[in-house]
Amino acid sequence: MSTAGAASASPSKPYPLPRLIAFGTVGIPLAAMLLALGLWTPRYYITLLHKGGMNAVAATALVGLAFAVVRGIDICIDPLVALAMDRTKTPIGRYRPWMIAGAPFLILGLYQILNPGANASLTWLVGWALVTYLGYSMLTLGQTAWSPRLAPTYAERPRLFGWTQGLAVIGSVGLLALPIITKHAIVPSTARDLPKVAMILVFAFPLAIAICTIFTREGQAPPAPKQRFSAKDYRYAGGRMWKIVLADLVLTLGPGTTGPMYVYFFHDAKGFNEADVGYLLIYYIGAGIIGAPTWGRLARRFGKHRTVQIACVCYGITQTILMAIPHVPKGYHFAPDGIPTAIGMFAVGFCASAFILLIRSMVADVIDEVRLETGRDLTSLLYSLVTTTTKVGQAITISIVLPTLAFFGYEGQEGAHNSQQAIFVLEMMYVFVPITLVWFGGAMLFGYKLDAARHAEIRQALEERDYAAAEESLIGPIETPAPAAAE
Numbered sequence: 001m002s003t004a005g006a007a008s009a010s011p012s013k014p015y016p017l018p019r020l021i022a023f024g025t026v027g028i029p030l031a032a033m034l035l036a037l038g039l040w041t042p043r044y045y046i047t048l049l050h051k052g053g054m055n056a057v058a059a060t061a062l063v064g065l066a067f068a069v070v071r072g073i074d075i076c077i078d079p080l081v082a083l084a085m086d087r088t089k090t091p092i093g094r095y096r097p098w099m100i101a102g103a104p105f106l107i108l109g110l111y112q113i114l115n116p117g118a119n120a121s122l123t124w125l126v127g128w129a130l131v132t133y134l135g136y137s138m139l140t141l142g143q144t145a146w147s148p149r150l151a152p153t154y155a156e157r158p159r160l161f162g163w164t165q166g167l168a169v170i171g172s173v174g175l176l177a178l179p180i181i182t183k184h185a186i187v188p189s190t191a192r193d194l195p196k197v198a199m200i201l202v203f204a205f206p207l208a209i210a211i212c213t214i215f216t217r218e219g220q221a222p223p224a225p226k227q228r229f230s231a232k233d234y235r236y237a238g239g240r241m242w243k244i245v246l247a248d249l250v251l252t253l254g255p256g257t258t259g260p261m262y263v264y265f266f267h268d269a270k271g272f273n274e275a276d277v278g279y280l281l282i283y284y285i286g287a288g289i290i291g292a293p294t295w296g297r298l299a300r301r302f303g304k305h306r307t308v309q310i311a312c313v314c315y316g317i318t319q320t321i322l323m324a325i326p327h328v329p330k331g332y333h334f335a336p337d338g339i340p341t342a343i344g345m346f347a348v349g350f351c352a353s354a355f356i357l358l359i360r361s362m363v364a365d366v367i368d369e370v371r372l373e374t375g376r377d378l379t380s381l382l383y384s385l386v387t388t389t390t391k392v393g394q395a396i397t398i399s400i401v402l403p404t405l406a407f408f409g410y411e412g413q414e415g416a417h418n419s420q421q422a423i424f425v426l427e428m429m430y431v432f433v434p435i436t437l438v439w440f441g442g443a444m445l446f447g448y449k450l451d452a453a454r455h456a457e458i459r460q461a462l463e464e465r466d467y468a469a470a471e472e473s474l475i476g477p478i479e480t481p482a483p484a485a486a487e
Contacts, residue, residue: 015150020163022215023150026099026143027168029204030136031285032175033110036197037132038259038394039281040189041113042067042402043412047191048120050413060412064260064402066122070129071395075388077137082384085145086377093218095146102138103209105131107202114198133391139209141387145380148364149218154455157361158296158304165292165357171204172285176278189263189274191414240370241385244362247308247444248386251355252393254315254437258430260401264412265430268423270325270341283342284349291353304358304365305448311354312442316435318347323431355441359386365450368458372465401429 042063049059081098088094109132116124143164151160175197178186186193258265266277299307322344363386367379402412410422418426 014156015160017163019216020150020160021167022211023143023146023160024164024167024212026139026208026212027164028171028174029201029208030140031168031171032197032204033106033136033171033201035172035175035285036114036188036194036201037110037129038398039262040194042260042398043189043263043414044114044191044194045120045122045125047413048116049122052120056411056413056416057406057409060410061403061406062122063125063412064398064400064406066126067129068395068399070126070133071391071398073130074133074137075391075395077134078141078384078388078391079381081137081141082145082380085141085380095142096213096216096218098138098142099209099213102135102142103205104135106135106139107205109133109135111198111202115195137387141380141384143212144360144387145383146216146218147360148367148379150216151364152368153459154365154452155300157364158299158357159293161357161361162292162296165353166289169285169288169292173282176282176285179275179278184275187275187278189278240366241363241382243444243448244359244366245385245389247441248355248359249389249393250437250441250444251308251312251359252390253397254434254441255352255355256393256397257401257433257437260398261405261426261430264405264410264426266341268418269427269430272338272341276338280338280342280345283345284352287346287349288353291350292357294350295354295357299358299361300452303451304362305445305451308354308358309442309445311351311358312438315348315351315438318344318351319431319435322348323427362450365455365458368455368462369450372458372462404429 045063045066046056046059049063050056054062085094085098088097090097109128109130112128113125113132147160147164148157151157174181175188178188178197186196188194188197262281263277266272266280267274272280295307295311298310302310322341325340325344360383363382367377367382370376370378370382405412405422405426408422408425410418410426
């Protein structure tokens with residue numbers, strides 16, 4: 001059988017849906033954790049520090065800087081984990097042991113952050129947040145780097161990332177729906193109930209990680225020589241990935257700037273009460289259930305980078321419309337007058353759901369191109385570049401947003417009464433900063449060349465080479481016959 005024939009005779013089958021769901025299960029508690037840490041924890045610690053005697057404006061600024069310190073240190077973790085991960089070879093696979101090992105760090109750190117008791121301080125927050133994000137890096141980088149093994153083709157990758165992102169929505173929506181589910185016995189946005197959220201996640205993480213690691217097959221590793229990594233690998237990876245890395249950074253910064261301001265914007269600027277602020281976010285996050293598979297299908301038709309650009313334009317339009325929707329009376333409870341805002345949140349969330357899904361899928365394509373050109377598997381290293389940029393973006397947003405609000409006199413603790421000037425600054429930052437950044441992110445992808453046609457050529461060449469390597473390992477080196485002598 002010819003090499004080309006072998007490549008074409010065994011096309012990649014879609015990854016079975018039950019196993020895909022098992023693989024994505026770990027995203028459910030991860031999404032809930034990120035929501036709790038990014039949305040409510042800063043406000044929680046601002047409130048605790050203010051109750052402890054710190055000035056409210058100072059507390060707002062210092063909590064933002066504390067998170068910036070944590071994420072700044074955390075940025076260095078992913079490349080180190082990636083280097084170790086790409087050298088890992090165990091009886092249970094390359095990525096599974098890292099996910100299992102990361103769980104204790106994440107669970108212990110998260111519990112301590114959300115249950116500080118009398119220990120609440122900036123030092124406590126920074127120390128335990130570093131432990132939490134170490135576990136988070138091991139867990140998420142392991143899952144992300146595992147993904148190309150499960151979905152080797154250009155068209156299959158948006159499907160896999162779409163499902164994993166869609167499953168993550170369950171965690172976020174479930175957390176936001178706790179007031180309804182528990183009849184307001186647990187309202188996660190309050191300082192009183194965040195410790196209860198920690199207990200829920202402490203039980204959810206081991207279950208989700210067990211399902212993921214037990215029921216997901218590792219996938220066949222491509223044949224590759226023993227590897228050693230150096231600074232040259234980083235320079236090479238950066239040269240191949242710079243468009244994706246920069247686009248990922250600003251696409252993280254864009255929607256990311258709204259996170260630290262979300263509760264404040266819809267409570268102070270739009271007039272919703274505490275419970276309704278959480279319910280509105282259900283529409284934003286829940287839109288990903290429909291948005292992720294929709295953007296995946298569009299990517300198969302228009303290409304991944306073009307689809308990202310379409311989503312960027314749509315995001316700017318929907319975010320502007322959200323600003324134009326009138327605010328509701330103070331203390332309002334969700335009813336028909338809030339439906340326009342809910343629709344606006346759904347539309348913005350639908351557009352934003354394209355970014356992570358398609359960028360991660362594009363990285364998987366670059367991994368194949370790099371392996372074809374160099375013969376080396378740099379999966380974890382290449383994925384660490386975008387997970388690192390995501391962390392850089394998160395560090396920048398919270399380190400700039402909260403101190404900027406504090407500079408204009410905004411107080412971030414529960415029950416604060418802010419001036420109209422401070423609220424106006426909040427509105428301008430919430431709406432227009434994300435639009436500018438997202439459009440810049442879309443512009444970064446002009447001239448991107450790794451499309452479906454090019455990736456199909458890469459996959460065919462890889463399959464032919466892998467088949468030849470496997471055949472050689474069985475029957476020995478294949479010698480090319482010498483040309484016959486001319487008569």
